[in-house]
Amino acid sequence: MARSGRSNIRIWLIFMLFVISAIAFLDRTNISVAGVQMREEYGIDQIRLGWVFSAFLLGYAAFQVPAGWLAARFGPRALLTAALVWWGIFSVATALVPPDSRHAILLLAIVRFALGIGEAAVYPAGNQFLSRWVPAQERGKANGLIFAGVGAGSGLTPPLITAIIATAGWRASFYVCAVIGLVAAAIWFTVSRDKPREHSRVNAAELAHIESGLPVHDPAAPGAIPWSAILSSRSVWGLFLSYFAFGYVIWIFFSWFFIYLAEARGLDLKSSALFGMAPFMAMTVGCLAGGVLNDFISQRFGLYWGRSGLAMAAFLLTGLFLGIGSRVDNVSLAVLTLALGGGAIYLSQSSFWSVTTDIAGRHTGVVSGLMNVGCQLGGALTSSLTPWIAAQFGWIAAFGTGAVVVLAGIVAWAFVDPRRQIVGGEPSVRAGVPVAQ
Numbered sequence: 001m002a003r004s005g006r007s008n009i010r011i012w013l014i015f016m017l018f019v020i021s022a023i024a025f026l027d028r029t030n031i032s033v034a035g036v037q038m039r040e041e042y043g044i045d046q047i048r049l050g051w052v053f054s055a056f057l058l059g060y061a062a063f064q065v066p067a068g069w070l071a072a073r074f075g076p077r078a079l080l081t082a083a084l085v086w087w088g089i090f091s092v093a094t095a096l097v098p099p100d101s102r103h104a105i106l107l108l109a110i111v112r113f114a115l116g117i118g119e120a121a122v123y124p125a126g127n128q129f130l131s132r133w134v135p136a137q138e139r140g141k142a143n144g145l146i147f148a149g150v151g152a153g154s155g156l157t158p159p160l161i162t163a164i165i166a167t168a169g170w171r172a173s174f175y176v177c178a179v180i181g182l183v184a185a186a187i188w189f190t191v192s193r194d195k196p197r198e199h200s201r202v203n204a205a206e207l208a209h210i211e212s213g214l215p216v217h218d219p220a221a222p223g224a225i226p227w228s229a230i231l232s233s234r235s236v237w238g239l240f241l242s243y244f245a246f247g248y249v250i251w252i253f254f255s256w257f258f259i260y261l262a263e264a265r266g267l268d269l270k271s272s273a274l275f276g277m278a279p280f281m282a283m284t285v286g287c288l289a290g291g292v293l294n295d296f297i298s299q300r301f302g303l304y305w306g307r308s309g310l311a312m313a314a315f316l317l318t319g320l321f322l323g324i325g326s327r328v329d330n331v332s333l334a335v336l337t338l339a340l341g342g343g344a345i346y347l348s349q350s351s352f353w354s355v356t357t358d359i360a361g362r363h364t365g366v367v368s369g370l371m372n373v374g375c376q377l378g379g380a381l382t383s384s385l386t387p388w389i390a391a392q393f394g395w396i397a398a399f400g401t402g403a404v405v406v407l408a409g410i411v412a413w414a415f416v417d418p419r420r421q422i423v424g425g426e427p428s429v430r431a432g433v434p435v436a437q
Contacts, residue, residue, distance in 0.1 A: 006205040010133045013192055014142050017126050020080060021149025022156070023184050024122045027087050027115070027177050028056060029154050029254050031094065033161040033276075034170040036262060041099045041170075046259070046387040048105055053255045053383035055109035059116025061376030068124035068369030069225070072362070075194035076125040083125070084185035086118030088178035095171035116376075123353070123372055128365035131357050132195050135213020137295060139357055140306070143350035144291015151283030151346065158258055158276035225366055229422045235359055236367060236422070238415035240374035242311070243352055245409030246345060247378030249318060249402045253279045253342050255383045256390075256398075264395045265331050275335045282343030290314065290347035294354060303358065307351045307418040312410045314347035319407040326399035338399070345406065355418040367422070378405075 031038070035049055071079050090111055097107045126146055134142045164173040193199040196210050230236055258276045261267045267275060290310065298306025318341050325337030353368060360367035382402070390398040 006209060007201060007203040009199055009202045009206065010196070010210065013129070013133065014145055016188060016191065017129065017146045018149040018152070020084070020122060020184055020188065021126070021146050022153030023084070023149075023177075023181055024087070024119055025150050025153030025254070026157050026160070027091055027181060028119060029157045030091075030161050030173055030177055031056075031112070032255055032258050033158055034165060034173055035259060037165060037170040042104055042108075043099075044105060046391070047384070050255070050384040050387045052105065052108045052112055053251075054380040056112040056116040056119075057251070057376045057380035057383060059113035060120050061116075061373045061380065063117045063120035064124060064369035064372045064376065065366060066369075067121040068128070068365030068367070071121065071125040071128040071365035076129040077189065077192045077194050079121050079125045080192075081185050081189040083118050083121035084181045084188065087115060088181040088185075090115040090118060091174045091178040091181065095174040120369075120372075124365045124369040127353050127357060127368040129192075129194075130353075131361065131364040132214075133210060134357075135210055136358065137213055137299065139354040140294025140298065140350045141291040143353040144287045144289070144294065147346065147349040147353070148284045148287035148291075150349070151280045151285070151287060151342075153280075154254060155277045155280030155284060157280075225363055226422065230360075230363070230367060230370070233359075233422050234415045235355070235417050235420075236370065238412045239352060239355060239371040241412035242315075242374075242409040242416070243371050244374040244378040245315070245405045245412070246348065246352070247375030248382045248405045249322070249345055249378075250283075250342070250375075251379035251382045252386055252399065252402050253283075254379070256386050257338075260390075260395060261335070264390070265334070267331070275331070278335050278339035279342035282339040283346040286314075286343035286346030287349050291350040293347065294350045303418040307355050307358070308413050308416045311348035311351040311416075312413045314344050314351075315406050315410045315413065317341075317344035317347075319403040322399050322403040322406070326396045355416060358418045359420065359422050361421060363422070 031053070039045070039049055067079070093111045094108070094115070097104055097111060101107060130139060130142055130146075161173045164176055196202045196207050202210075257279060261271075261275050293310055294306050296306070297310055300306075301309075321337055321341030321344055325334050325341060328334040328337055352371065356368040356371055357364050385401075386398045389401055
C-alpha cells in the first residue's frame with residue numbers, strides 16, 4: 001500500500017481499526033467462554049443463555065443504520081471513541097447483574113442489548129473511514145486486515161478469558177475487557193482524523209494517492225440519503241440476504257463452539273480453550289487471504305469476479321466443510337475441518353464491505369449498516385435456534401443447518417453487482433480497477 005517517498009498514515013490507522021475490531025469481538029464473545037460458569041451461577045440452561053446471546057445481536061442489528069448515519073454525520077473518529085467507552089461501561093455492567101435477582105435473565109438481556117447498541121458503530125464507522133481514506137484498488141486488503149481482527153479477537157478470547165477466570169473468576173474477565181476498550185478509545189481519538197487532509201502527518205504524495213482512487217464526489221460531503229434507490233437495489237438486498245447467511249454460520253462459532261467442545265465433545269476447560277482457538281485463527285487467515293485475493297482478482301478479471309465471484313466460492317467451501325466436519329468422530333480432525341469452514345467463509349468478508357464502499361460512496365455508512373442488519377439477524381436466529389436444534393436433533397443437524405443456509409447465500413451473492421453505484425448507475429471505481437466483467 002505504501003511506496004518510497006509516500007507517508008503511510010492510512011495503513012497505521014487501518015491497523016488501529018484491526019485492533020478495535022479485535023477488541024469488539026473480545027467484548028462480545030467473552031460471554032460464550034464465561035457462559036459455562038454463568039450458567040451454573042445463574043441456574044439457567046443453554047436455551048435461556050441463548051436468549052442473552054440473541055439480545056446482544058438484536059441491539060446490534062437495530063442500531064446498524066443509525067450508526068451508519070452517525071458515522072457520516074459526526075465522523076468515524078468521534079463515533080468510534082464514544083462507542084469504545086460505551087462498550088467498556090456495559091462490559092462492566094454484565095458482571096454486576098446479581099444472580100439472586102428475580103429478573104436476572106431479563107437484566108442480563110437488557111445489558112447485552114445495550115452493549116450491542118454500542119458495538120453497532122464499529123463496522124459502519126470503519127467503512128465510512130475507508131470510503132474517505134482508502135483508494136478503491138486497496139479496499140480488499142484494507143477490509144481483509146480490519147476483519148482479521150474478528151478472528152484475532154475471537155481466537156484470543158478462549159485462552160485469555162479462561163486464564164482470567166481461573167485466576168480471578170468470570171466477572172474479572174469483563175472488567176479486564178472494559179479496561180482494554182478504554183485504552184483503545186484514548187489512542188484512537190489521539191491518532192485518527194476523519195479525512196486525510198485533516199491529518200498533519202499525511203504528506204502530499206499519500207494524499208494524491210488516496211484521492212486518485214476515490215469517486216469524483218467527496219464521500220464526506222453531506223447529502224440526502226437516497227432511500228428509494230437504496231431499498232430498490234438488487235445489490236443491497238443481495239448483500240443483506242447473503243450476510244444473513246454469513247451471520248447465521250459465524251455465530252454458531254462465536255456463541256456455541258466453545259460450549260460445543262466442552263459439552264458435546266467432552267473436553268475440559270483448558271482443552272476447550274486450546275481447541276476453541278482454531279476456527280478463529282482460521283478466520284484471521286481467511287480474512288487476510290480474502291483481502292489479497294479480492295484485490296488481485298478484481299484487477300485481473302473485474303470487480304464482479306473479485307467481489308461476488310470470490311464470495312460465492314467461499315460460501316461453497318464453507319458449506320462443504322461444515323457438512324463434513326460435524327460428522328467426523330475424531331475430535332482433532334473434526335475441529336480442524338470445522339475450523340476450515342470458519343476460515344473459508346471469512347474469505348468473503350472483505351467482499352461484503354468492499355462492495356458497500358464501491359456502490360454507496362458518501363452513503364457507505366448507511367448501506368453497510370443496513371447490510372450488517374442482515375448479519376446480526378442471522379446471528380440472533382442461530383444464537384437461539386442452534387441450541388434447540390442440538391437438543392432436539394443433535395449437533396450434526398445444528399451444523400448441517402448452517403451448511404444449508406450458507407449454500408443458499410450463494411444465490412443471493414449472484415445478484416450483487418459491485419460495478420455500479422446505487423445513485424446514478426455509474427461505474428463506482430476508478431484508478432486502475434476495471435469495471436467490466
